[in-house]
Structures are given as C-alpha cells and as structure tokens.
Amino acid sequence: MQSTHPLRTSAAAFLLAITAAGCAPTSSADTVKIQAQLNNYRGDGAYLAVYLTDNNGAYKQTLWISGKKPKYYKHLADWARGSGQQRSEYDGLSGASTTSGSTLKINADIAPALVDSGYQIRVDSAVEDQRDYRAEIIVPLTREGAGKPIAGKGYVQSLTYQF
Amino acid sequence: MLRQIHSLPGWMAALFVTLLAVTGAMLSLHPLQAHLQSVQLAQGQATVAELAELAKQRYPGVEEIKRSADGIVSVYFSENNQVQRVQINPLTGAEIPEVHPSELFRWSKNMHRTLLMADTGRIVIGISALCTFILSISGALLVAKRAGGWRHFFHKAQGTQSQRLHVVVGRAALLGLLLSSSTGLYLSAGSLGLISEASEADPAFPDHFNDNTDNKAHATVPLGRFAALQSTDLRDLRSLVFPSANSANEPYFLMSNQGAGYVDASTGEMLTFEAHNTARKIYEWIYALHTGEGLWWLALVLGISALSVPALAITGVTLWWKRRKLRSEITDNSAPENAETLILVGSETGTTWKFANALHRSLRRAGQRVHTAPLDQLEQNYPSARHLLILTATYGEGSAPASAQSFLSKLREHTGLQSLRYAVLGFGDRQFPKFCQYAYEVDAALQEKGLQKLCPITTADRQSVQEFARWGQALTKAMPLDFTLEPVEDHRKTDTFTLIERIDYDDLTDAPSCVLRFQASALQQKKGGRRLPTLPHFEAGDLVAILPPETSIPRFYSLASSASDGFLEICVRRQKNGLCSRFLHTLKVGDTIKAFIQPNPHFRPEAGESPVILIGAGAGIGPLAGFIRHNVHRRPMHLYWGGRTQQSGFLYQEELNRYLKDHRLSELNTAFSRENEPSYVQDRIRANGDALRDLFSKGAQVLVCGGRDMARGVQEALDAVIAPLAMDTQTLITQGRYREDVY
Incomplete structure (x- = not known):
C-alpha cells in the first residue's frame, strides 16, 4: 500500500497532463469500472445497492443505487442499515432499476487507499414480489481480483470490477 | 345531468376500463391457484419456531422462510454459493412441486398496474379506476331512478335488448365493481404518492445482543425453543430472515401479521419489536380486498364482476351512439323564429326522437316549416309559430326525462306561447305505476298557461306505433293539415315478401278472415354459394308493418310465426273500409308486398315453466x-x-x-x-x-x-x-x- 501510493499519484498527474487541463481530478480517487450482469430472473427491474464495506461488513461508501424510488430502498437491507438511507450518501449515484438479463455498468470513484486494504464490494438486491438479498455479492477490493468475475447468489449472475 | 355524468367518462374510459377488467379477471385466478397449492392451517396448529427448526434441519443453509398471504411457504437456502427456493408443506417439511406464475400472468399484472408504461401508465390506471367508480355509482342511480326508486332496483329491466343487457349485467356486477374500483383507486393514489402507502413496521436495529461469547456452547437456546418464535402462530408469519453467515452477532428478523422485530440469535428473545401501525393495517386490508390475496373466493367474485365490463362497455357505447344518432337524424330543421310548427321532445334514452323525426319529416313533406328541439331548449319567442307538438317520455316514477329537466320551470316563467295550439303525445310503459305522468304534467301546465288544445293528450304504451299513427290522424283533422305520418322505422329497410300460401276462413259475415304466409322475395347469398330467400329476424308477437301500394302509411299486424319457421305468417280480418286489409285479401299466391319488421319484445311469454x-x-x-x-x-x-x-x-x-x-x-x-x-x-x-x-x-x-x-x-x-x-x-x-x- 505504502509503496504503490506514489506510483498512483504520478500516474494520475500524468493522465491529467495529457488530457484536459480544465478537469481537476477529485483529490486522489481511482475510477473503478464495475459491471454487474443480471440473471433472467423473470420479474420487474431490480433494485441494486453497490457499496463498499470494511472487512467486518461495516458500511463505508455507496458506489451506486439502481432504482429510482427511495421508498423501496429499505429492501436493500444491509446497505440501508449501514448508510441510514441518507440522501447525501447516494446523491448523484443513483439511476433506473436494472432490468432482468441486462448489465449494469458503472464507474465508481474509490480512494486508492481502500484498495488492497481489506475493503469489500457488496451488492444488495431486491425485486418486487420476489425475495430481498442482503449482500448477495461480497468481493474483496484488490488489484489481484480485478477482471475476475464473481457469481452472485440472487439476481446477479456475475460481477466484475476493473481499474 | 346524471346521464351526462354517466356517459362521458364511460365512453372515454371504455377502452382502458375494459383493459383493466380483463387483466384483473385473469389475475383473479391467482389466489385460487395459490390456495390450491398451499396447506391450510388452523389457528394454533403450529408456531414459527417449529417451522424454523424444521427448515434448519432439512436445509442447513437456510437464509429465509416466507409465507405468502395465500399460505404458500417458501424456504430460501444457500448451497454452493447459490440460493435455491423450495416450496414446502410447513407441517411436514415435504417439498411441494412449485407452479410458476406464467409470463402471461406477470404481463397481465404489469398491464393492470402500469399499462407497461411506468408512472404515466399508473396515472391513466388511476383515472380509469376513478371512471369505473363514477360509472358504477351513476349507473346505479340511473337504474334506481328509472325503476322508480331503490325499492324497485331489482325489478325487471325495461327497454331494448341493449338497454336491458346493460342494466341486468351492470346490476349483477355492481358490488364487485364498486369494491374493485374504490380499492383500486386507493391503491392508485398510494402508488402515485397522493396518499401514504404506510410501510410495514420497521423496528430499530438492536444496539446490544445477549452474546455470551465465552460459553456460547451451553448458553445457546435451540432454534425450536426461541420464545419469540414460539409465541408467533405460523398463520401470522410473513417472513423470517436468518442471520447472515457473513456478519457476527446478527439477530433473526421476524415479520409477522402483527409487526416486525429482531430476535436474539442465542437467547431467542425479542430484542426490539414494532407493531404495524393503523395506516398500514388499513392499507393491507384494502390491498387484500382488491387483490383477493388470501381471500380466493372474493377474488373469484371480483373476477367475474370484472368480466362484465367488456359487455357493459360494448352495450354502453352502443346505447350512447344510438342516442346521438337518433337526435342528429333531424334534417331540414327550421330556425325557431321561422317555424310554423314546433316539435319539442322529452327523451331519456333517445327512442322518442325516432317518433319526433318521423313527425318532423311528415310535416316537412306537407310543406310546413318545422323546428324540432329538446324540451329544455324552449325559446322566449316563436314569432311565426302556430302549433306546438310535444312528444315526451317519462322517466322512472313520474320524473322528467333527461332532455326536459328545466322545461316546466321555463314554461312557468314564459310570457308568450298563449297564441299556440298544442298537442301532447306521452310515451311510457304501463308496467310502471305512474304511466306517462310527466306527459300529463306538461299537458296540465300548458292548459294552465292558457294554450288551446289541438286534441286530447294521447299516450303510447311501449313505443306503440299504432298509438302514434292514431295521434297523427287526430292531428291532421285538428291542425288542419293534410299530412300522413311517415313510418317510424327507416323506409330503406323495407323488404319485399311473396305470398306462398293462404287459408281462407269465410265466416259468412261481411268480414272474412284469412291466414297469409309469405317468404322473402330477395335472394341472398348464403355461405357455400347457395342463394336462398332469407327472412329478417322476427318472432311471434313482433309486428310487421305492411305498406299497401301507393301509400306511405304502414299498417301493423301481429306476427303469428317466427323467422325460424321459414315463413312470415299473419292473420287478417277484412275491415269494411280497411285499405290495407282489403288489399291483403286480394292477394294471390305469388303476389308480393312491401313490409318491414317492428320488434315488439314485450309481447311474448316470459321464459320459464309457469302456466x-x-x-x-x-x-x-x-x-x-x-x-x-x-x-x-x-x-x-x-x-x-x-x-x-x-x-x-x-x-x-x-x-x-x-x-x-x-x-x-x-x-x-x-x-x-x-x-x-x-x-x-x-x-x-x-x-x-x-x-x-x-x-x-x-x-x-x-x-x-x-x-x-x-x-x-x-x-x-x-x-x-x-x-x-x-x-x-x-x-x-x-x-x-x-x-x-x-x-
């Protein structure tokens, strides 16, 4: 972690230098591409919470919420408890529900310090008239794990993240 | 006004309401299907603790147990990092083969709730539910009013076949439709956020656990002995979520019909509990009443009621269309200030317009300038008018029909009209106690106003064309004006019939009788290429209007046969000066007549076994x-x-x-x-x-x-x-x- 940090910073500075000068990078965040491919579960669009927790499952940060109606967010139970469903936690990080069989693609800003330090990406999911899944995906956020698909227990067929 | 309230949303919503009803009827089968799949439990037969223990033994990776309102128990368990779902008998733990709801069912549900158009669809659905509600209420009021009060609500429906069908079906489905639409309206308002849907109880997550980590082994109570679960009847279970293997110290989460709570995983005691609030209970009740979830018989009743909607929509739109058409058929209508003769019409269902139209046409042909309008459109001034002819129905127990709501009050305040001579023809049904009551009131009011009578008031029972013709004859003498009343039915519908048989009964008086049998003259193409003479539809007791040569006034004869007999039969006595009967008595086999059918559905035996x-x-x-x-x-x-x-x-x-x-x-x-x-x-x-x-x-x-x-x-x-x-x-x-x- 200590050794990689300078490298990341210089890489970000390099990127900044060769692209647009007007676009300032957010402190020291990495963009992580996350793809979640859903099963054909035969139902309405799924509500998904993609979020980060620490090693013990304690909530850290929201990466994305699929589903527009906050009144259904409590069905994303672990995320809801961790985040307290505070609007500030998902402001600008939500969109339409993800339909059966489709793929959710998001770019999440994650501080480099959280990579390879015991943090996990988790996904809670819920579909109307079907079961709610708490943490149907739990995958450690590591450089080594990047690009390796992880199977979900519920509606998510597989999740892949890449730096 | 009531009629307008009934027709406007009816016509606009016919399509959407039909869609809602058809999908709703399909969905109504679901509770029965679920009921047949589920195991029925008596209160006190089993507790949630027993089921939890059973599930845990059979499915070590159990994550959740759910029980639907219909009584279907599902166990979700994790195996090889995949969650499986099985439907089980909650008493034995035996698996029950699961019947998946079909794609069609899911599509129906989405269509029923959103028209497959998300929130826009929800708004349309909400409006349709409102329309159904208004239609049910206004329809019931109309039926009651027409029948002459709520006491007579279930009396035999009157009118044409479409009218009777609309009333009979609507009456049968009324309660179901009222329940479906009012509860649907409530659910719609909830889903659109107009009223609160009220959530299920959401207890606070416990802040401490009785976690004796040191000597967990002997302090832990077995699942089957969890007090919180033992005290919950299995029939009240909605879901029991087992602690996640991923986090330490997690409690069980129990959702029941009473409320929700977290249950300590080691002691089995309820840590925090919150009951469902009243708003939520009301919501759930209304939801159950609408969907029939857990009430399969109600679902079926609602489903059958919903099936009436397509029939109501079709007959309703037909009736509306006929009413419009009848009124708009008046042609060559003179302006009120030019008219010599005024025809004012009081009509509820539009049939009186048919007669007004025939009268209008006859007078036009006799060279009169005629102004025909609804009774409500009584003008202040008719400078050229000499005659006022009023044709009016009576609605229900003696009230004014739809197009005459304000006539009597307008007449009371009217300052002119005294120079007019008037005649009233009332339409009604002798089966109602206050037969032609409104026509009598109008007649009395005109007389009181000081108008001269052309001829005494005449009443026509059930649109009797004979009475109408009689009234016309009285008018020609009284006006006096040489005109002959045109037939009420459209001339173009006249058919030609050929005499095929006659049986004479010469009773040695000056008035012999004969039975005449006709068949249709026109050959019509039938399926299969054969050309056969085809009779129009009629039954014994209907009337045939026969037009003797070179006249336009039909004479009516009661039919002695049905079209299914293959011939049209009448029995005719030769009248001394009877133009038509004398003509008919001269007919030889092979001769033809021009005629049309006038249905007379009231004159036939009621179905049944009674004598x-x-x-x-x-x-x-x-x-x-x-x-x-x-x-x-x-x-x-x-x-x-x-x-x-x-x-x-x-x-x-x-x-x-x-x-x-x-x-x-x-x-x-x-x-x-x-x-x-x-x-x-x-x-x-x-x-x-x-x-x-x-x-x-x-x-x-x-x-x-x-x-x-x-x-x-x-x-x-x-x-x-x-x-x-x-x-x-x-x-x-x-x-x-x-x-x-x-x-």
Whole structure:
C-alpha cells in the first residue's frame, strides 16, 4: 500500500497532463469500472445497492443505487442499515432499476487507499414480489481480483470490477 | 345531468376500463391457484419456531422462510454459493412441486398496474379506476331512478335488448365493481404518492445482543425453543430472515401479521419489536380486498364482476351512439323564429326522437316549416309559430326525462306561447305505476298557461306505433293539415315478401278472415354459394308493418310465426273500409308486398315453466297460435278465443286440435258470438273462474291480443275472477304478468 501510493499519484498527474487541463481530478480517487450482469430472473427491474464495506461488513461508501424510488430502498437491507438511507450518501449515484438479463455498468470513484486494504464490494438486491438479498455479492477490493468475475447468489449472475 | 355524468367518462374510459377488467379477471385466478397449492392451517396448529427448526434441519443453509398471504411457504437456502427456493408443506417439511406464475400472468399484472408504461401508465390506471367508480355509482342511480326508486332496483329491466343487457349485467356486477374500483383507486393514489402507502413496521436495529461469547456452547437456546418464535402462530408469519453467515452477532428478523422485530440469535428473545401501525393495517386490508390475496373466493367474485365490463362497455357505447344518432337524424330543421310548427321532445334514452323525426319529416313533406328541439331548449319567442307538438317520455316514477329537466320551470316563467295550439303525445310503459305522468304534467301546465288544445293528450304504451299513427290522424283533422305520418322505422329497410300460401276462413259475415304466409322475395347469398330467400329476424308477437301500394302509411299486424319457421305468417280480418286489409285479401299466391319488421319484445311469454293464459278474439289469435306452435317444452298453455261462427269461422281450428293432441296446448276454450247462444270470451273466463284461479296461484301470466273493447272486457272479467286471491290485473301489469297487444 505504502509503496504503490506514489506510483498512483504520478500516474494520475500524468493522465491529467495529457488530457484536459480544465478537469481537476477529485483529490486522489481511482475510477473503478464495475459491471454487474443480471440473471433472467423473470420479474420487474431490480433494485441494486453497490457499496463498499470494511472487512467486518461495516458500511463505508455507496458506489451506486439502481432504482429510482427511495421508498423501496429499505429492501436493500444491509446497505440501508449501514448508510441510514441518507440522501447525501447516494446523491448523484443513483439511476433506473436494472432490468432482468441486462448489465449494469458503472464507474465508481474509490480512494486508492481502500484498495488492497481489506475493503469489500457488496451488492444488495431486491425485486418486487420476489425475495430481498442482503449482500448477495461480497468481493474483496484488490488489484489481484480485478477482471475476475464473481457469481452472485440472487439476481446477479456475475460481477466484475476493473481499474 | 346524471346521464351526462354517466356517459362521458364511460365512453372515454371504455377502452382502458375494459383493459383493466380483463387483466384483473385473469389475475383473479391467482389466489385460487395459490390456495390450491398451499396447506391450510388452523389457528394454533403450529408456531414459527417449529417451522424454523424444521427448515434448519432439512436445509442447513437456510437464509429465509416466507409465507405468502395465500399460505404458500417458501424456504430460501444457500448451497454452493447459490440460493435455491423450495416450496414446502410447513407441517411436514415435504417439498411441494412449485407452479410458476406464467409470463402471461406477470404481463397481465404489469398491464393492470402500469399499462407497461411506468408512472404515466399508473396515472391513466388511476383515472380509469376513478371512471369505473363514477360509472358504477351513476349507473346505479340511473337504474334506481328509472325503476322508480331503490325499492324497485331489482325489478325487471325495461327497454331494448341493449338497454336491458346493460342494466341486468351492470346490476349483477355492481358490488364487485364498486369494491374493485374504490380499492383500486386507493391503491392508485398510494402508488402515485397522493396518499401514504404506510410501510410495514420497521423496528430499530438492536444496539446490544445477549452474546455470551465465552460459553456460547451451553448458553445457546435451540432454534425450536426461541420464545419469540414460539409465541408467533405460523398463520401470522410473513417472513423470517436468518442471520447472515457473513456478519457476527446478527439477530433473526421476524415479520409477522402483527409487526416486525429482531430476535436474539442465542437467547431467542425479542430484542426490539414494532407493531404495524393503523395506516398500514388499513392499507393491507384494502390491498387484500382488491387483490383477493388470501381471500380466493372474493377474488373469484371480483373476477367475474370484472368480466362484465367488456359487455357493459360494448352495450354502453352502443346505447350512447344510438342516442346521438337518433337526435342528429333531424334534417331540414327550421330556425325557431321561422317555424310554423314546433316539435319539442322529452327523451331519456333517445327512442322518442325516432317518433319526433318521423313527425318532423311528415310535416316537412306537407310543406310546413318545422323546428324540432329538446324540451329544455324552449325559446322566449316563436314569432311565426302556430302549433306546438310535444312528444315526451317519462322517466322512472313520474320524473322528467333527461332532455326536459328545466322545461316546466321555463314554461312557468314564459310570457308568450298563449297564441299556440298544442298537442301532447306521452310515451311510457304501463308496467310502471305512474304511466306517462310527466306527459300529463306538461299537458296540465300548458292548459294552465292558457294554450288551446289541438286534441286530447294521447299516450303510447311501449313505443306503440299504432298509438302514434292514431295521434297523427287526430292531428291532421285538428291542425288542419293534410299530412300522413311517415313510418317510424327507416323506409330503406323495407323488404319485399311473396305470398306462398293462404287459408281462407269465410265466416259468412261481411268480414272474412284469412291466414297469409309469405317468404322473402330477395335472394341472398348464403355461405357455400347457395342463394336462398332469407327472412329478417322476427318472432311471434313482433309486428310487421305492411305498406299497401301507393301509400306511405304502414299498417301493423301481429306476427303469428317466427323467422325460424321459414315463413312470415299473419292473420287478417277484412275491415269494411280497411285499405290495407282489403288489399291483403286480394292477394294471390305469388303476389308480393312491401313490409318491414317492428320488434315488439314485450309481447311474448316470459321464459320459464309457469302456466300461460292466452286470450284473444278474431284475428288476434295470430300471435297466440304462434306462441303455442313454439311451445316445444310443453309448458301449460291455456287458450281462450272468441270468434263469430263455429262453422268455417274457427281460425286455426285444425292446427289447434293438433296442438291439443301433442300437448303444446293444454286447454282450448272457445266462444262464438253469432251462434244460437251467443257468447263472448269474457263469458268463458267468468265461467272458468276456479280453473283460472288455480293457474294464477301457480304464477300464471296472461297475454291478450285483439280489439280494444274485447281487451277491456277481458280485464274486467279477470279482475272479478282473481279478486278472491287478493290480486288485480293492474298489479299483474306492473309485475309484467299481464300483457296486451291491442288495436
């Protein structure tokens, strides 16, 4: 972690230098591409919470919420408890529900310090008239794990993240 | 106003409401399907603790147990990092093969809730639910008003076939539709955020656990002994979420019909609990009433009610269309200031317009400038007018029809009109106690206003075209104006019929009778390429309007046959100065006539097994013979017939004797007025009092066909006969058990 940090910073500075000068990078965040491919579960669009927790499952940060109606967010139970469903936690990080069989693609800003330090990406999911899944995906956020698909227990067929 | 309220949303929403109803009817099967799959439990039969223990033993990776409102118990368990779902018998743990809801079901549900258009669809659905609600209420009010009050709400529906169908089906489905639409409206308002849906209880996550980590092994209570789960009846279970293997110290989460709570994983005690609030309970009740979840029989009732909607939509739109069309058919309408004759119309369902239109056309042809308008559009000034003709129906128990709501009050304040001469023709149904009440009121109000009468008020029972023609004749004399009333039905519908058979009954008087049988002249292409003469649809008791050559005034004859007999049969007595009857008596086989059918659905036996008493005189036997001919179920039919001479004047004699033998006719009573001992049909009725009383006590109905005087005599005679039964013919008329076809 200590050794990689300078490298990341210089890489970000390099990127900044060769692209647009007007676009300032957010402190020291990495963009992580996350793809979640859903099963054909035969139902309405799924509500998904993609979020980060620490090693013990304690909530850290929201990466994305699929589903527009906050009144259904409590069905994303672990995320809801961790985040307290505070609007500030998902402001600008939500969109339409993800339909059966489709793929959710998001770019999440994650501080480099959280990579390879015991943090996990988790996904809670819920579909109307079907079961709610708490943490149907739990995958450690590591450089080594990047690009390796992880199977979900519920509606998510597989999740892949890449730096 | 009520009618407008009923038609506007009805027409606009017909499509969406039909869609809602059809999908709703499909969804209504689901609770029954679920009920059949589920295991029925008695209260106190099992607890959640027992089921939890059972599930844990059978499925070590159990994550959650759910029980639907319909009683289906599902266990979700993790195996090889995949979650499986099984449906089980909650008492034995045995797996039950699961029947997946079909794609069609899911599609129906989405269509029913959102029209597959997310929130826009929800708004349309909400409006449709509101329309259904308004339609049900206004429809019920209309039926009550028309029947003459709520007491008569379930009385026999009147009117044309579409009208009756609309009323009968609507009445049967009323409660179901009211329930579906009001609860649907509530759910719609909830899903659109207009009212709070109220969430299920959401207890606080416990802040401490009784976690004896040091000596967990012996302190832990087995799942089956969890107090919180033992105290919850299995029937109250909604879901039990097991602690996640991923986090330490997690509690169980129990959602029941009473509320929700977290249960300590080691002690089995309820850590935090919150009951569902009242708003939520109301929401759940309404949800159950709408969907029938857990109430499969209600779901079926609602589903069947919903199936009525397509029928109501079709008949409703048809009625609306017919009403519009009838009014808009008035052509060459003069402006009020130019008109010499005014025709004002009071109509509820539009049928009176048919008559107004015929009158309008006739007067136009006679060179009159005519202004025809609804009664409500009474103007302040008619500078050129001399005659005021009013045709009006009566609605329900003597109230003004839709197009005459404000007429009487306008008339009261009117300052002109006194120079006009007027005539009123009332339309009504003698089965209602206040027959033509509104027409009488209008007549009295005009007289009070000081207007001169052209002719006395005339009433037409059930759109009687004969009465209409009679009124027209009175008008020609009184106005005086040389015009002949055009037929009410459209001329273009006239068919040509060819005489195929005639049977003469020369009773040696100046008025012989004959039975005439016709078939359709026009050949019509039938399926399979054969060309056959095809009769229009009619039944015995309907009327045929015959146009003698070079006249436009039809004469009406009661039909003695049905189209299914393959011929059109009438029985005609030659009248001394009868243009049409004389013409018909000259016909030879092969000659043709022009005619059209005028349905007369009131004059026929009610379906059923009860006895039928048929009473007629002279040629009035025609339709009665037709009824007997079609008595294939051999219900008791008793015929009383009066003729002139027995010798060669006994109409249908051979045929009736045949029917007596094969029991289509139970009894034949005849009376002859030109025999040595003259007797009339009334005499036979009086003489047979006992037998008739017996028939009436068995629910007999009476059908009378013949001349006006005979009908009056029969009514008097029957009143005397049934008085000992505390009955009278007037009551029978209002019950639809006494019907006349008189001329």
